[in-house]
Amino acid sequence: MTAVGNFLEEFADDIGGVCLFSPSSSMYNTFAEADAPVVVIGTENEVDADVFVELPLEFRDPTERIRFGVEGALGQDAIEEEMTLLCILGSFSDDADTVMRVRAGAFADSGVYDLFMDSRPDPSVVRDVLEVAVELGKKGQKGKPVGALFVVGDAGKVMNKSRPLSYNPFEKSHVHVGDPIVNVMLKEFSRLDGAFVISDSGKIVSAYRYLEPSAEGVDIPKGLGARHMAAGAITRDTNAIALVLSESDGLVRAFKSGELILELDPEDY
């Protein structure tokens, strides 16, 4: 047993801080008494921790969870880039079963946290739209895979850089993402082509928009189609962010400032 003990001691040596992912309150209290900074990361702050990073989604993949959590903690200045962190999380169940040692600086510029917290639209709006996209990707439209493009935030500018493909079904309506009925409506309207435009506060401004940004110099990975190109271009031209559900591979991708920030598989959530 000494070999294991020695290894663990060495493993946890010179740790600068601890990241707890959805900890139980007893676990949080043990760590809170130690002098290393403790960051709690989860979908809800159940233990009333001082430093808390809210996860927008239940990331199934532990690396995604750590990437988002550590970047969020860096964004809140709770930890520093040169710190070595010990992450305690549950990979296979809700109980803590995994301990990881990561360097905080490695996650400094992935932009995932930034996408949610420092974008023009409200974080909750981004989260709601992402949820709709993930659900749409999971179920599709009547079993068939569908594609969809959501442009979130800076709606005035986006509307001026696009034109209608058909009558706007959301004209003079006051629906916001996150209302239960909206998910059904968005699903129905995703059958037709065109982008959804959503304002900073989550109001659905329009559907069936044809985006006309200048796509010059937009650099997105090769192999992605026109929908992704349009998404990349509109986010470069405006302060909006774009969430794209790909029809061909079923992945949800997020763009900001013309760059691909996040790529996730709806089946994982």
Added chain:
Amino acid sequence: MVLEQFDLPTLIRSLFSERGAVAVAVLVLVIGAIAGYLVWRGTKRFLCRQGIDDAVEGTLFEHTANNVGLSTVGILSQLAALAVYLLSVIVALNIARLVDTEFFWIRFTTLLPRLFVAALAVILGLVVGDKAKLVVSDRLKSVKLPEVSIIPEIVKYSIFYIAALIALGQLGVTTAALLVLLAVYTFGLVFLGGLAFKDLLAAGAAGIYLLLSQPYGIGDEVEIDGTRGIVQEINVFVTHVESDDVEHIIPNQRVLKRGIVRIRE
């Protein structure tokens, strides 16, 4: 109704013997006990089904009741049962002619319901006041200012005050002075509230018109009161107009007062 009841003992005596009357009185007591038990169970189940037990969760009254091994639902249903027990006891005493019935009957039939209404008002006031405080402070949770915590307290004590007034009024205590105080308080609240929320109310009224008729929508280029730009957002109170990285947030009453210039190329 009361006058009809008066003849009950004589009626029973004419139907049965003197002994029979006592037996009837005992029977009434037994029926009262059973009815009380049924009322207790029924009220308890009814209140639980209405979700009262969840609604009062976390209030001070429920907490205090729990400390002495009771619950709000339990107290309310016991109160209802107690009313039935007392009624049956009075009827039984009346039939058996154990007390001076006329005097007793009048006193109790007038006082008893009032007593129960007063008790009910006190309990409801305590529970509703506490609950209102919890709801309001939950709403204001995102505002982390110590001054804000006074608002839930004001709400709580206002409700307590009204409940106390109702209870005292039921018991026949003169509440004129307290009523005047309440009127002054309400007037102050309405008057000062109206003064404080004047602009918000005007903006809200204008905003409702703007949202319903939508003279301009998100993405339109407009000029309002000298500021020109693209509409980014319209809500009940303000309109966001953005031009060249500057976002103007214009209160809606100003939009309506000054008019809108829509710019079409």
